[in-house]
Structure formats: C-alpha cells, structure tokens
Amino acid sequence: MTLPHASSGPVAAFDGRMPSAPGDWRIEARGIAPVPESHRYGGPGRLFTVWFAPNLTMTGVFTGTVGVALGLDFATALAAVVLGTVIGAIPTAYLGTWGSRTGAGQLPLARLAFGRAVVLPGVLQWLSSIAWDALIGLFGGDALARLCGWPFWLGVLVMMAAQGALGVLGYEAIHRLQKTMTAVLALAFAALAWRLADTGAGGLAHGSVHGADRAGVFVLTGTIALSLALSWAPYASDFSRYLPRETSPVRMFWCTLLGVVVSFTAVQTLGLWGAAVFTDQTAHGVDTLLGGGAPGALGLLAVALAALCSNAMNDYSGSLALQTVGVRIPRPLAAALAALAGFPLVLWMHAADTATRFQNVLLFVGYWIPGFVAIVVVDWLARRRERSGRPVDLAAEPPRPAWPAVSAFALSFAAAVPFMDTGLYVGPLAAALHGADLAYYVAFLAAALVYGPVRLRRRPVRG
Template sequence: MKIEQRSIEFVPHNERYGRPRRLFTVWFSSNLQVTALMVGTLGVAAGLSLAWTLVGLLVGCLLGTIFMAAHSAQGPHLGVPQMIQSRAQFGVFGAAIPLLVMVTAAVLFMAASGVLMRDPLKALLAVSDNQAILIVGALTFLIGVVGYELIHRLGAWMSLLSSVVFGAALVLILLQASAPDALHVDAGGFSMPVFNLVIAQAASWTLGYGPYVADYSRYLPADVRTRDTFWTTYFGCALGSLGMMALGATLAAVVPSALGADPGTAVANLFGPWAKAALLVVALGVIQYNVLCLYSAYMSTTTIFSGFAKVLQVRRGAKAGLMALLSILACAIAVHTQYQFDTFFADILIGQLYLLIPWSAINLVDYYVVRRGNYSIDDLYDAQGRYGRWNRKTMIVYGASIIGTVPFMKLSFFEGYLAKWIGADVSWIAGLVLAGLLYFLFHLKRPSSGQAQRLEGQTGHVNSAP
C-alpha cells in the first residue's frame, strides 16, 4: 500500500475513486470504541437513570450527526479538505482562527485517548503508565503517515472486529445478576440539568467531527449524489456513536464498579480468560479514532501555514515531521493530565462546542444557503483572490457568536447566568442559531457566483448546487 501523495491540495478528477458506502465503515468503526463509551457513562455517573440517559444520548446523537453529515457531503463536490473550504468564509489568512481551534481540539482528543488506553495496554504489555501512552502515540503516527487508504481499510476491518467484541460485551452485561434491577424503567432518578448535559455531550461528540469529516470523502468522484454521501456518513456515525454510548450507559448502570476503572479494562474484564483478546480489539479501536484526529490535525496545521506561505503541496518528509510533532504534543498533554482525567475529558468534550459550533453554522449556511456550492478552487489557495486575506464580517460574526453563548456555558470552573437560570448548558443550540442567522444576515447582498464556469482540469470553479 502506497503512502498517500495528496495533502491539502485539490484532488484531481482522474484520481477520484470509491463509493459512498466506504464512509459508513469509517464512521461506524471510529465511533465503536471506548472513548465514545466513556461519554455514555457520564449521565449515569451523575445520577441520571439509565432510561433517561439513553433518551438523552439518542436525542444528542441524532441531532449532532445531522451537521457533521452535512459537512461530509461537501467533500466529493469540492475535492478539498474541509478546512481549506473555510477560507471562502474567513479569508485565506482568517481561516487560521477556526483552524487553530480545530487543531487544539484534535490534539486534546488524542491526549484523552492516550489516557484511556494506558491501563488496557499495561494489561497487555509490561510497560509503565507513560510508556503505554507513548505506544498509543507511536502507533497512531505510523498509520497516520500512510494516510487515507489505510484509514479506510482499517475502518472496514474494525467495523467487524469491534461489532463482535462490543456486541458480545452487551450480552455479557445483560447476563449479570444485577441487570434486571438496573434495567427496570423506574430505576434511578431524573434531573433536567443532567439530562440536558447528556444531550449536549452526545451532540458534542458527533459535532466534533464537523471540521474534518469531509477530509475522508474528498477522494470520492464528483458525480456522487449529495444525499448518498450524507446518509452513509449519517448512519455510520449515528449508529456507531449511539451504540457505544448506550453500551457505556448500560455498563455503568449494571456494573457500577466499572465507573471506578477505565472503560477499556471494564469491558475486557467481562470476557474472563478472553480478556486480553478483547483488550487488543479495544486498543485498536481507540488507535483508529486517534488516527482520524492526527490526520486532520495535520491537515489543519498545514492549511494554516500554507495560507501565509502560499504552499500548494506538502512533501512526505514534511508531512511525517509535522505528524510526529503533533503526536509528541498529544502524548505530553496525556502524560501531564492522566491523573486528573475525568474533569479534563468532560471539559474538552463540552468546551469544543463553544468554539466549533459557530464555525459549523457559518460553514453550512455559506455552502448550502449563501453560495449554494459555488466556489473558486484556485482562489481558496490565493490570498490575493476573491476570498481575500481576512473576511472581517465573518470574523465579527464568529466572535460575536462565541461571546453570545457565554451566558449559556457550563464548565467545571465556570457557569453562565443563563445556564444557572435554565438549569442546563444549551450553548450548542444558541451557537448554531446565532452564528447561522448572523452570517446569513451579513451576507444577504453577496453577489451570486452562479455564472462561474464548471470545473475544468484540476482547478478552477466548482459550480453545481448541492
């Protein structure tokens, strides 16, 4: 298998291949791992009943996945990485602002995954805490350097392996003696703030893929139907994330002692003598998810620098070096935060919403409403082109949207006055509505690019409504 040649540049039509069904296994398998399972345990750990936790997870996953799948549908049409397209909204230089947020979120999730895999790897290998985290980082780096095709193939295999292991884990949980009482519809309690928090956490998980989901659909042929890309991505992500979160909630309710252990080890312990085999699959699943984070953190970092330096293509050596730096940074954060992990994980899960949701709303309104899929690919790479260096209107909308959601925010160290009054963090809803509406109003008089010529050769204009 060859190392991927393309990076941030437009993918020529003669190099496009594959069908949308590939997207299902990538997003199904990347969610079928214990980082998502950890999200499912949070509601039960906070005192919410299993039944209400499952309802909250269902609502959050179904809503959040709509937006990430809408981003995915842009990939085949434009043939460029997701955050390159953001230059049309923010300007070639201005796109660095949401790109920095994206890189930060991806690196933090890589760090979180390293901490989650620490104890499972120690059960498989005679290594220390820090060495286990470094092993996760090294394996993530090796797969990420190979790139796009290996990621898709790994997704297909992990869809099968993870389905077997976690499906069997669900059966073993339901066979526990404590299961009937824990699964009773009246078991546990209800709290509106916790219920809303569960919805926000589940939505945050799927919304977090938005800034890089199109990176994994950009190689598909341009004539792929938008609805096919949308629905294969949607069902893959929604089923995978909801399945794992529901498994995590069930595990926390039936086996409360699992809340005191790392989720990977808790699942593996259900398998008795087969625990190490289960741990191996658990570890591979998390590494696959980490690869998505690393690959897209690399793409976003490259996009930042290429905007200022007008770089159109990145050499393999530079790609490997940058991925190595990102992996090292994630490992350093994981080593530093591993013993205060619960608070760290909950805060980054919600914190990314505050910064990424306004970007998501701006990007989707621009693509589907304002420009209707009409973009000049050449100008996405030219600071002197039609999109300019900085789009001040968009940056004002982005900043105002973040500030406008502060009263709705709730973190371990801060709670906005509206969040206190409502009794829940609903900032993700406020961010979507505020950013989308402001961007639309600010660009009502934007001239249509519908007269742009159809894409010719490798670059030019993409002109066909999604």
Template sequence: MSTVDEVASAAHSRRYGIEIHGIEPIPTTLRHGRPRSLFTLWFGANTQFATLSVGALTTAAFGLRLIPAILAIAVGTLLSSTVVGLLSTRGPNTGLPQLIQTRGPFGWFGNLPAALSTAIGGIGWYVVDTILGVFILRNLLGIGFTASLAIMVVGQLIVPIIGYRMIHALERGMSVLLICVFAIVTCYVGGRAHLAPAASPSLGTIGAFMLAVSVTAARGLGWSAYACDYTRYLPAGTSPRRVFAAATGGSTLAGIWIGGLGAALGTAAAVTDPSSMVSQLLPPTLGRIVLVALLLSTLSSTVIDLYSGSMAALAAGVRIPRWVSVVVVCAIGSVLAWWAGQHSFTDTFQNFLLITSYWLAPWATVTVAALFRFDRDVAPTPAQLADRRRRFGPGLPATLLGVIASIPFMSQTLYTGPIAHAYPTVSGFGHVIGCAVAVFAYAVISRKARA
C-alpha cells in the same frame, strides 16, 4: 499539476504507499472509491472507547436513568451525525479538505481561528483516545503510565503517515472486528444494567438530559471539521445523497449503539478507570480479549485525529509536508497526554468535551448554513479559496457572536457562567442558544455584505 505529474504522483503513491497530497485539490485523474466506504469509516471511528466513555458519563456522572440517557445519546448523535453527513457531501465537488472549503464563508484569514482550533481539537482528541489506550495497556500488561504511553505513540503513527487509503482500509477491518466485540459486551452488560443510576442528577432531570445531549453532540461534532478530508478523493460525479446516507448512517448507528452501551455500563460499574469499567463485568479471559479489541478501537479514532489534525495545521499556514505535520501533531499530543494522565480522567474528559463544543457548535451551524443555504449559488472556486486577498468573511463574526451568547450558560470545573451559576438546570441550553445566535448573525451579515 500536469497530466504527466499526476501519473507520476499516482505511481509514487502506489509504490511507496505514502500519500503525497496535502491541502491542494485532488486531481480528477486520481479520484477513486465509492460512498459506501464512508459507512465503515465513520462506523469504525465511532465504535470505540471514547464513545463508550461519553455514554457512561450520562448515567454515572450526570445521574440520568438509563432510558432518558439513551434518548439523550440518540438526540445528540443524530444532530452531530447529520452535520458530518452534510459536510461530507462537499468533498467530491472540489477535491478539497474541509478547512480549505470553509475559507468561503470565513475568508482566508478569518478561517485561521477555525483551522487552529481544529488542529488543537485533533490534538485534544488524540490525547483523550491515547489515555484510554494507556488505561487498557496498564490493565493488560501491568506496566507504568509512561511505558504504556510510549507503546501507544509508536503504534498510532504508521497509519496516518501512510494516509487516506490506509485509513479507509483500517476502518473497514476494524468495523467487522468491533461489531463482534461490542456484540459480546452488549450481551453481558445487558443483564447487569440497572434502569436507575447510583445517584440522582444534581442538575435535575431536564438539566442532566440537556447536558447529556450536549456532551454526546460535542463528541460527534469533533468529526465535523474533518468531514471532507475523507470524501475529497471520491469522483466528482458521486451522488451527494449516497455520501450523506453512508456518512450519517455509519456515525449514527455506532454512536447510538456504543453510547447506549456506555450508559448501561455507567449504571453497573464505576468510570474512574474506563478499562476496569469493562473488565470488572466480564469473565477474566473474555475480559482480556475484549480489552485487546478495545485497545485496537482507540487506533480507529487516533489515526483520524492525527491525519485531520495535521491537515488543519497545514490549512492554518504551516508549510511542511503532510507526513511531517502528522509527526509534529503526534509529538505535541503525546506530551499533553502524559500531563493529562496525571489528573482525574472523568473531569478532564468532561471539560474537554464542553470547551471544544462551545466553539464547534456555532462554527458547524454557520458552516452548514453557508454551504447549503445562504451561499449555495455563489460557492467560491478553489482558486478563490486560495486567494489571501479574500481576508475575512461573515462566518467569523457570526461564530464569535454565537460563542459569546453561550458564555453565560457555560458550566464546568474551569468556569461557570452567571446564568449557569444562578440556574444550573438551564446550563445545557447554552449550545442551542449559541447556534441560534450564530446562524441568525450569519444570515444578517452575509445579506448585508451582498447588498
């Protein structure tokens, strides 16, 4: 893009407000912003109802006591937030979104499964967050599921269509609002929580603890494939340490706080309907105010799901304008949200978390290893990343080996692996084994390829 084109594109963006850039590198003349914006972005994105619901699963569904549940949430959050922080540092260097950069270790065609799975994951998280919003609308307005879904869909489209700047602005505002709301909820729930859950863990304390770590990390790892999407506009000389600290700090603080609050809620209320989980513990008027704020909190998450889900679709080779991709992703997700809303929320949510994490965990491990250790001296240029002749890299087979290694440990209502079936308490270790196998395989394959 020439200098004249860059100036024209910048003027166009200011005039109409809609981001016109897709997956191409962001020109240096259009770079702007400071790393601190990442703190509010990831704090706002994680201070939401899905985080609360995952925390509630650790006590209400897995049967952990409150203190071990909060510890498991802290471990899972730190793991996933660190990955998001590390990957975020790569955005200012190239001006490229996350899934274009992973063409380095995966190759152009080898990266397609990651792009497709990220697009599907973005749609899946949109479904989860939309259903949570629908639960709130039904509770507030007393209307049906379909009508509530229609309202949610219309309200969630505007911000991701406008794009990057609007998303950062929204998350800044949401961070202030949601701190106030969740502080109120924390005060009320704190006196009603119990150290012991209603039921004992069916997997044993260790098994339940590892499962809680897994689902908490899975929720946070869902952001890892998006990380550079929100740092690619930062100036090229931006400090990687400041980027890492801001992204990791915002995600960690929100994840532990809201996840821990959810764990406390899980000891005091049922989680079959997440909105009633909150409203039944608060005075009626305050409960409605909090539910309105929680409804807005789903927006802070769905805008990222739609924006980065649409970017993943473009990275997979779909050739349409970015805003059109947002509309398509939203349409697919809305249909799936209607279907998923007819089933048990708790079972559907838990299955979704585990299924996505079996791919995301080894993928994220390989991506971090490739970008920050094994390939740090041979990082490809943007032109090389766009070259389809670089078909496959060692990242894809390494990730697949990690997924295969975790299959015997899989444990959910859709499928239970042989080891998880025989020894249920070790099922939560599947992600650890998958990550270890993936990074070891990548180290071996990449070194042999260079040799």
C-alpha cells in the same frame, strides 16, 4: 478563492503523491491541495465504515456513563443520548458531501468563508485534534499498558506512535483499516454487551434527580452526546475528498449519518447499561468484566485497536489543519507531530480526577465548532445561489473579506459562554437552567443570525 494546486515553489508541501485505488497503502504525501478529478475513486459506501469504526471506543462508552452518573434513569438518559447524537451527526453528514464536489478537505474549504482568517479555526482544529488524541488515547494507552504489563506512560507512548504511523500513511490506509475494524470492533463490543447481560453487571438505572434538575441533566447529557458527533464536523470532507464528483450526495449523507449515529448510540448505550463497571478505570473494567485471561486480553486489545482507529483520523485531519494555517511542512510530518503533541495531555488527565478532567476537555474542545459550522454552511449556500446551479470550481470562487466571518465567530462564542456548564466554569444562565448546557445551540444560532444577513447582502470581492 485560491488553494494550493501546483507541485512547485512554496506550495510543494501541500501537494504530492495521492492514493490511486482502494488498497493503496503507500504513504499519501498529498496535503491540502485539492484532489483532481482524474485521481478520484471509491463509492459512498466506504463512508459508513470510515465513520462507524472510529466511534467504537471506550471514550464513547465512558461518555455514556455520564447520564447515569448525573442521576438520570436509563430510559431518559438513552433518549438524551439518541437525540444529541442525531443532532450532532447531521452537520457532519452534510459537510461530508462537499468532499466529492471539491476534492478539498474541510478546513481548507473554510477559506471560502474566512479568507486569510482561516488561521483562527485552523489553529482551533489543530488543538482539538490533539485534545481528541488525549481523550481517546487515555483509554487506548491504558488498555495497551494493562495488556502488556507496562507502565501507563509507556502504553500511551506506544499507542501514540502507532496511531501517528497510520496518520502518516494517510487517507486510503485509514479507509481500509476502518473497513476491517468495523466488523472486528462490532464483534468485540457485542461480546462486552453479552458479558454484561450474562454476569448481571449491567443494569437499568432508576435515577435520583427530579423536576427541573432532571430536565437540566437531560439537556446536559444530550449536549455531551451532541459534542461527540459534532466533533467530526471539521473533519468531514477530509475523508470524502477522493470520491468522484458524480458520487450521490444523498447516499454520502446517509452513509455518514448512519455510521456516526449507530456507532455512537451503541457504545453510549453500553456505557449507560454498564455504568457500575465502566468507571474512571474503563480498561480495567473491561478486563474484569471478561474475567481476565484470554478473553480479558482480547478485550483490552480491542480497546487499544479502537483508539488506534479513531486517533489516526485525528492525526490525519490535524495535519491538514496545520497546513491550512500556513505551516509548510509535509502532511506526513504534520500527522506525526499531532500524535506527539497529544502525549502530555493524556498524562495530565490521568494524573488526577479523570472523570472531571475528561468532561471538561470534552466540552471545551468543541464549543467553537457550532459557530464554525453555521458560518461555513451559510457561505456555502450563498455561493450555491450565486453559481446558479453550476458545479463548484474552487479556482473560480471569489474570495470574501474576513471580518464578517471572524466577527460572527467571536460573537457566537461570546453568546454561548453564559450557557456553558463544565467542571471549570458554569455560566449564570446554565446555573439558572439547573445545569442545562445550551451553549452549542446558542453558538450555532448566534453565528447564523449574525453572519447570514451580512453575507447575503454583500457582493463578492473580486481580485
């Protein structure tokens, strides 16, 4: 396998300046070229904060309201949220351990399995990063507009510009900001929870669905929670690629897992509890809940900052995805482009039924990820067996033919279609299962079952 590593010729856009130590806020020009071991620094503890802060957004809160809106009681909806979040976070935590071993981002590493066909998941990842910009920017832009007395579109535009600037600064700036915002946003969301309790606006829903319908809604709620946590999987090693090779993979795994699970569970629980307040106009709900004035302004500022933290990571990983597909533009420029592209999608979601469009984008943006995860994990495990315990050396890894991965990827998505449940399409098997969306699980299993036997019996292709 060959990844760009030289700062000359056609790969110059992929190389460039790297952060040198914690607190180095200068622009990171480094693109998809692996980070050499001489430039690695930091410890696994920073993975907790980088995966905790970006999930404390109103997107997570609004997603938490879905279980109650679909008719579940509080306890059942909470169980679905916790189960789905844990299942979705495990692949993200595992893939994140690859960064320190290789110095490479997640989509560049997918070239190991997909070869030249990495353009397929690369394009999907780039589009997904734009979609997530919109899903999160919807609430952040609304909060900023309400805070400053601006029209909605201007709040979104300023939000996108700010997050794009942070994505341009890159890896270290994102890590440092997330460390600070972990404490700030945790306090802000704790204040929201306190106000819900103090005002009595929160409550434990009793549920309105029963029997098979209740089971179907439970699965759908869990799948939506899973989609949030799993959406970080194609980004995972992007934010660990500067860690030293000797960093403990076990500690990396647990720091990432806890960061994702604790944060997502907390905000979705808040959404379940305050479902009556956190409707389509979530930012307005925050302002109202805090009583307006200075407390309301601080709440809106926290919502905007939360969106900034999360979307900066979308733009950063989007820039690496765009380079992975072969677009030779500098990483900072690619990050700015991702932020700009999310703007019209936010306006589209805001223009009509926000709840329906939000759920549709949320589910569709992630249906490709389980198949991708299964393929890259199978390939990674096969290569580890072939190396017989030797450290990973990307330059020495033999390339693979593209067709097994592409075939498994396409077949896994096709197998999942009948199990999908969105506002735009409900598969026949999802309908028969009373709305239970099993598409994520089916896609993962199908990809593993199709790709695994092919990958394990074929010899590496040399040259």
